[in-house]
Amino acid sequence: MHRVFMLLLLASISLFAAPVDGGVARVPDLPSYDVELSGSADGTTWSGRVTVAFTNTSDEPLPEIYLRLWGNVHDCKAVVVRIGESTGDCTVVKVPLAEPLAPGKRTSVAFDATMTAPNRLDRFGRSGTYSFFGNALPVLAVRDNTGWHLEPDVGIGESFYTVAADFRVRLTHTGNLVVPATGVTTGVTTDGVTIAKQVRDFAWAAGPFTMSEATSPGGTKIRTWATSTVALAAVVDARTKAMTALDDFGRRFGAYPYGEFDLVLNDRWTKFSGMEYPGFVLLISPASPVVHEVAHQWWYGIIGNNEYADPWLDEAFATYATDLHEGNHRPACWPRSLPTAITSPMSYWQAHQASYGAVVYTYGACMLHDLERLIGTPAMAGLLTTYAKAHWHGVSTPADFKAAAQAASGTDLTSFWRSHAMG
Incomplete structure (x- = not known):
C-alpha cells in the first residue's frame, strides 16, 4: 500500500504527440525536471524544490503518477530521501493529480525534497569528506502496457526503469566543495545551472x-x-x-x-x-x-530498457561492446547448459545471486558473439547501428532486439534463440 500525500500541482495546456518506442506507449512521457537544491557546508545533505513536468501520452485520462525514491532502498528506517513530510512506501510515492490529465495534455508537480548521503561506501553514500548522490533524486515511475512499474531494487546490479528526460539543475552551497554532476554546467552567465538533455537520471557528488x-x-x-x-x-x-x-x-x-x-x-x-x-x-x-x-x-543510457525485467539487455550489450573494443571474440564461450535463461528477471537473480554475473554478463555477451559468428561481422555491425538508432533515447525490449536481428540475418534465427536460452 502506498501512503498518499498531496503535492502542489501546476497545470499546463500544452499538447504533444504521443511517442511510441518499440510498439509500446509509455506514460508519463516527455518529462522535464527543474531542480533547485542547496547543500550543507560539508556536502552531505541537499534540500530544495523539484518540479517535474510531463505529458500524458496514453489514450486515456491519467489520474495519478508515482515517484521512485531509489535512495531509500537500504535505509527504509533511516529515510535518507524525503519528499514533503512523507516518504510513502519507502521507494514508491503515489501522487494523485488534482484532476485526471487528459490524453495529450501536459502538467507538472512540484515538491520539496531532502537527500542526505548515508554513511556507507556506496553509489549513494559517503567516503570520508566525499559524498555521492547516485539514484538519490526522486524520478518518475513508468507505466506501459503491463501497468505501473514499481518493482523493488533487489540489492544486486540495477533494477531501474526510466524514460529519457531533460534536467535543469542548480546546486548551490557555501562549503569548500566542488560538485561534479550529470550534464554540462553553463557557467556564470546562467548562475551555474547544469543542463542535461535526454538522460534517464541525474547524479552528482560533492567534496574536495x-x-x-x-x-x-x-x-x-x-x-x-x-x-x-x-x-x-x-x-x-x-x-x-x-x-x-x-x-x-x-x-x-x-x-x-x-x-x-x-x-x-x-x-x-x-x-x-x-x-x-x-x-x-x-x-x-x-x-x-x-x-x-x-x-x-549507450546500453541503458541512450538505448534504454527495463533493467528489472531485462537486465541482460544492458549488461550483456555493455560486456559485448567492451569485448569489441578490446578485440576479444570469446571463441567457443557458450556453455553446454545454463541454470536459467539469460532473459531471466531480477526477481530470479535476487534468489540466485551466485550465477548472476556469469549468466547475465558473460553468457549474455557470448550469445551476441555467437550471433555475430552466425550472421557475419558486417551484418552484426549494421544490426547494432540500426538497432541503436531505432531506439535512440527510447526503451527497447527483447522482442525489439530479436526482430532487429532477424531483419539483419539471412537465415531464420528461431533455432539460434532456442539454443541460446532466448526462447
Whole structure:
C-alpha cells in the first residue's frame, strides 16, 4: 500500500504527440525536471524544490503518477530521501493529480525534497569528506502496457526503469566543495545551472575533488574528478581509456550525444567497482572497469530498457561492446547448459545471486558473439547501428532486439534463440 500525500500541482495546456518506442506507449512521457537544491557546508545533505513536468501520452485520462525514491532502498528506517513530510512506501510515492490529465495534455508537480548521503561506501553514500548522490533524486515511475512499474531494487546490479528526460539543475552551497554532476554546467552567465538533455537520471557528488580535463580526438570533453588518495597514474589511465572508448563506441553505435563525460574516481568503495549514469560514472581506482561503464552510456543510457525485467539487455550489450573494443571474440564461450535463461528477471537473480554475473554478463555477451559468428561481422555491425538508432533515447525490449536481428540475418534465427536460452 502506498501512503498518499498531496503535492502542489501546476497545470499546463500544452499538447504533444504521443511517442511510441518499440510498439509500446509509455506514460508519463516527455518529462522535464527543474531542480533547485542547496547543500550543507560539508556536502552531505541537499534540500530544495523539484518540479517535474510531463505529458500524458496514453489514450486515456491519467489520474495519478508515482515517484521512485531509489535512495531509500537500504535505509527504509533511516529515510535518507524525503519528499514533503512523507516518504510513502519507502521507494514508491503515489501522487494523485488534482484532476485526471487528459490524453495529450501536459502538467507538472512540484515538491520539496531532502537527500542526505548515508554513511556507507556506496553509489549513494559517503567516503570520508566525499559524498555521492547516485539514484538519490526522486524520478518518475513508468507505466506501459503491463501497468505501473514499481518493482523493488533487489540489492544486486540495477533494477531501474526510466524514460529519457531533460534536467535543469542548480546546486548551490557555501562549503569548500566542488560538485561534479550529470550534464554540462553553463557557467556564470546562467548562475551555474547544469543542463542535461535526454538522460534517464541525474547524479552528482560533492567534496574536495581534484579535477583534470582533456578532450578526446572525437571532440568529447573528459573531466576526471579524483579523491585525495587516488594516484595520478590511475587518473591518467582512466581518462585515456575513457577517451578511446567514447570515440570507438561513437563510431560503432552512434555519436556520443552529451558533449561532456565525467569520471569520478575513489579508491575506498567496497560495494561496487563502477556505476554508470548518463555522462557521469563512479569508478573504483585503480583497476576500474572504465570501458564497460563507458559502454553503458549507450546500453541503458541512450538505448534504454527495463533493467528489472531485462537486465541482460544492458549488461550483456555493455560486456559485448567492451569485448569489441578490446578485440576479444570469446571463441567457443557458450556453455553446454545454463541454470536459467539469460532473459531471466531480477526477481530470479535476487534468489540466485551466485550465477548472476556469469549468466547475465558473460553468457549474455557470448550469445551476441555467437550471433555475430552466425550472421557475419558486417551484418552484426549494421544490426547494432540500426538497432541503436531505432531506439535512440527510447526503451527497447527483447522482442525489439530479436526482430532487429532477424531483419539483419539471412537465415531464420528461431533455432539460434532456442539454443541460446532466448526462447
